[in-house]
Amino acid sequence: DAKTTQPPSMDCAEGRAANLPCNHSTISGNEYVYWYRQIHSQGPQYIIHGLKNNETNEMASLIITEDRKSSTLILPHATLRDTAVYYCIVRPSGNTGKLIFGQGTTLQVKP
Amino acid sequence: DGGITQSPKYLFRKEGQNVTLSCEQNLNHDAMYWYRQDPGQGLRLIYYSQIVNDFQKGDIAEGYSVSREKKESFPLTVTSAQKNPTAFYLCASSTTGTSPLHFGNGTRLTVT
DSSP states (O other), rough: OOOOOSSSEEEEESSSSSSEEETTTTTTTOOEEEEEEOTTTOOOOEEESSSOEEEEEOOOOEOOOOTSSEEEEETTTTOOOGGGGEEEEEEEEEEOOBBOOOOOOOEEEEE | OEEEEOOHHHHHHHHOOEEEEEEEEOOOEEEEEEEEEEEEEEEEEEEEEETTEEEEEEOOTTTTOOOOBBBBBBOEEEEOOOOOEEEEEEEEEOOTOOOOOEEEEOOEEEEO
């Protein structure tokens, strides 16, 4: 199964864009990249996912490199409520529904 | 509102006792999952079920059991065989395919 690597922590100024990187160099051609975030003692919240094209929704944008070995989650205007642990996940092939979570990036948005 | 309900939010048990964690969803999702999270770590898959009356072991199934008698419900039993049961337990559900998982708000189990 493909694994992901994320920096353990990042800071961002309130109102600025937060760019969270993720490496997934062993990703297979039919595996999607998912992003979730988790605020302490709550369940993870789905943010966005993509296969190879860039994606945007009301929460964030997802930029996937052409070789699909890495991606970046962009929160365009970070707020204090965006402080959370962000998980980049590659969904394994075979459609078992399993998501393999890594350690995540703790994003601290500062005023 | 549609969603996933886990109860209770906090649960305390004595060592050697079995305990069952509840997970109910009204999203009409076929698939349901149980994860365990330890402090400062990511989620690890315990069991998952893609349809009623069928389930598969995840990466850390030892010491746990599940049932899926109804589409809406996927209870998890933490047995006395689980060596380190104290953890945060999360239930999730999804439709089939590559649709995202929806998570409940978890049950924090403490065994002493």
